[in-house]
Amino acid sequence: MEEKVIKAATVIVTAISIIVAGTLLFFPQLHIRAEENRELRAQEAIERKENMDALEMLQYNTANVDSQDGISFDQQLRIALPENVTPEDVSVENDYLTQTITIKIPGADENYLYNYPMIGKSYHIDNLTYESESEYGVIEISLDSVVELQKTSDEHYIYMDFLTPHEVYDKVVVIDAGHGGNAPGATKQGINEKDIDLAIVLKVKELFDEAGDESVGVYYTRTDDSNPSLEQRVDMANKAGADLFISVHNNSTKSGRMSSINGTAVMYDEEKASEEKGSMQLAQICLEEMTSALGSTNKGIVKGHEIYIIRTAEMPVALIEVGFMTNQDELNELNDDAYQKEAAQAIYNAIYRAFQEGY
Ligand SMILES: [Zn+2]
Known part of the structure; x- marks a missing residue:
């Protein structure tokens, strides 16, 4: 019985020795093969990469x-x-x-x-x-x-x-200054609408920058005299997943002639008028804040579905026509720094009021 155990042990030990010796002899071979494989893989990778785009x-x-x-x-x-x-x-x-x-x-x-x-x-x-x-x-x-x-x-x-903006901020707003670059918008007495639109938006930006509210992310379609396409402007708002889209413009009469017509109007998407906390209610908020701050004539909210940025924005949108450039008194005010500041403050307030009301 004991002898059998010894014999079996001997056989096992011998077998293990042979396997170990064989592996040791073979090992450099394995090593070389692994090296070759790696080179081959690298070569293949380079060839594959040549046909890949970035x-x-x-x-x-x-x-x-x-x-x-x-x-x-x-x-x-x-x-x-x-x-x-x-x-x-x-x-x-x-x-x-x-x-x-x-x-x-x-x-x-x-x-x-x-x-x-x-x-x-x-x-x-x-x-x-x-x-x-x-x-x-x-x-x-x-x-x-x-x-x-x-x-x-x-x-x-x-x-x-x-x-994404919403991974960083609770609320996201896109603010758009109308026109820009070689698209001046309305032009009266050497004053371009694009410059007034931008001046007001830059003053809104100052207010947001000063407040430094980290829960609100504000993006601007332009902060200089550039002219992003309408598609780019809306795309930015849609791709930011904005909660609000505010576009700032100024008005003129249909004929473009100077007239007594004056006041603030805000355009909204009438096709989405039934939406709760939608475009119409936002336009109403903007209108109230603007007219009470500026003391301007209330021209009401105006249907704007035919306007590209209003139609294609995926969030509540309001296009504010601050005043009429075809009215001499209003033109003078729109071109005035203090009046622009008041308009900016009203837009800023309207945005926060919209948030308070659940936007
Ligand atoms: Zn305009």
Whole structure:
């Protein structure tokens, strides 16, 4: 009985020795093969990448890093910095109007971007391009939403998170100054409507900036003499998921001739008139706040469904016609800094009143 056990043990020990010896002999071979496989995989990856656009490459590289290193990027992008480039050297621009993020990395050409690519994920990327521009590598990201960028960095990488406005703010407002650029709107006595619209909106912006209310996110379709298309203006409001869309204009008579007609009117979407806390009620709030602050004639709320931005906005919209540029007294007031400030304060108050009323 005991002898049998010893014999069996001997057989097992011998078998293990043979397996270990064999494995040791074979091991360098395995090692070489693994090396070859890796090279082959890298070669294949390069060939595959040549046929990929930048977005496919991002997804491919991210999947590879995910599976190889067990790193996961949930809604975060990571950009590798070239040697001797600090995070401060990299410029990141976030254009809310076009929902485009442009990242300029010094000392990085297009090849760099392909060799040391960005990895990560975001639910909001529509398209991605890598380009070189003089001494910069340029990454351009087109988004399906207005986003707020959260950027962190260390020695080797920049990390970016994209948050929707509502992930950052309780309430979101888009404010639109009418016309702009080579579209002056109404023009009377050398005064352009676009400039008055902008002046009032910039004064609204001052009020919001001064208040610094972190629960409200305010986005502006323009803050200079540019002329975004109507599509861009509405797109921005829709893609910001705005709770309110306020457009600021000034009126003129149909003929454009100077007249006694004066006062404030606010346009709304009559097709959505039945909506509770919709466009009509918002227009009413704006009208009340404007006329009581300015002492202007109440011209009422006006049907505006035929106006593109009113028709296509996905949220309650009000288009405020502050006053008539074809009325001499009102034109003088509209062109006056103090009057513009009062108008701005009234718009600001109307926005907060709308929030109070449940918008
Ligand atoms: Zn206008």
